[in-house]
Amino acid sequence: MKIKIPNLVLEAVVLQTLSKEELYGYVITKQIQAVIPISDSTTYPILRRLEQKGYVTTRSAIFDERTRKYYCLTDEGRAHLTEAKAEWETFVEQVNEILGE
Amino acid sequence: MSYLTKLEKELKGLPDQERNDILEYYREYLEDGGLSDQEASTTLGTPEELGEKVKNDYYTENGEQVPPYSQHTTAFKILITVLVVLSLPVTLPFFGGLFFTLFMLLFVFIILLLFATAAGVAFFIYGLFSIFHTFWSGMFFTGLGIFFIGLMLLAIPAILFVTRKVIRGVVELSRWLVRQWERI
Numbered sequence: 001m002k003i004k005i006p007n008l009v010l011e012a013v014v015l016q017t018l019s020k021e022e023l024y025g026y027v028i029t030k031q032i033q034a035v036i037p038i039s040d041s042t043t044y045p046i047l048r049r050l051e052q053k054g055y056v057t058t059r060s061a062i063f064d065e066r067t068r069k070y071y072c073l074t075d076e077g078r079a080h081l082t083e084a085k086a087e088w089e090t091f092v093e094q095v096n097e098i099l100g101e
Numbered sequence: 102m103s104y105l106t107k108l109e110k111e112l113k114g115l116p117d118q119e120r121n122d123i124l125e126y127y128r129e130y131l132e133d134g135g136l137s138d139q140e141a142s143t144t145l146g147t148p149e150e151l152g153e154k155v156k157n158d159y160y161t162e163n164g165e166q167v168p169p170y171s172q173h174t175t176a177f178k179i180l181i182t183v184l185v186v187l188s189l190p191v192t193l194p195f196f197g198g199l200f201f202t203l204f205m206l207l208f209v210f211i212i213l214l215l216f217a218t219a220a221g222v223a224f225f226i227y228g229l230f231s232i233f234h235t236f237w238s239g240m241f242f243t244g245l246g247i248f249f250i251g252l253m254l255l256a257i258p259a260i261l262f263v264t265r266k267v268i269r270g271v272v273e274l275s276r277w278l279v280r281q282w283e284r285i
Binding site: 024025026027029039040041044045047048049066067068069 | 122123125126127129130132133134144145146151154155158159162
């Protein structure tokens with residue numbers, strides 16, 4: 001894919017994967033990769049940023065005798081996701097109005 | 102060396118907290134994906150590549166990177182260039198003088214120490230020889246010699262330290278000047 005995905009969109013995509021349940025880094029990456037070709041090293045900086053902004057919180061859980069960090073959507077994160085979706089829709093409509101047909 | 106050990110090496114320079122977070126994230130990532138070191142290199146890139154990317158992300162986000170392009174107009178750049186060229190008669194001697202003074206100070210210091218060492222060795226040998234006919238003055242000079250040699254041994258790390266600082270200072274200053282230049 002030649003289009004560089006804007007950070008705002010990537011952030012929204014990650015937030016969306018967390019909208020139903022809390023997940024860990026590997027699964028988040030694989031879920032996104034199932035649809036959008038992103039590199040495996042894309043997710044970490046996004047998760048870090050989302051945590052700094054307070055859109056996600058983290059929780060360490062023991063799994064298989066080792067720790068695993070789970071990411072969980074916060075209320076602010078959910079609100080931001082709704083906002084980002086609306087913005088994205090407007091953007092897509094605008095681009096389609098010019099490119100479509 | 103394992104993938105993660107290599108990655109850790111690449112991340113030197115990042116704050117400890119940040120480095121630990123990143124290493125922990127990728128340690129879990131490899132475990133969750135059941136990735137061997139070999140597979141890790143194909144999915145995440147070599148430790149060097151991943152380290153490069155991670156550091157890049159970190160510095161960009163923390164606004165420590167030089168803006169990739171300039172906001173100034175060509176006219177402004179020309180003005181700055183002219184000013185820089187016109188101020189060279191003042192700035193060049195200033196910085197040149199600064200560097201020269203620093204190096205001269207270091208040089209003088211080293212020469213002084215060389216003299217002290219030579220004196221120390223000379224006193225020591227002279228003391229040893231004269232100890233047989235004039236015992237006390239022989240002892241005195243031997244002691245003086247040992248004192249100077251000891252002083253020199255103490256000063257060597259100090260000199261190395263100062264030299265390194267001076268050289269680094271000069272390099273940093275030059276880099277800073279170049280960065281300022283690239284920014285306009």
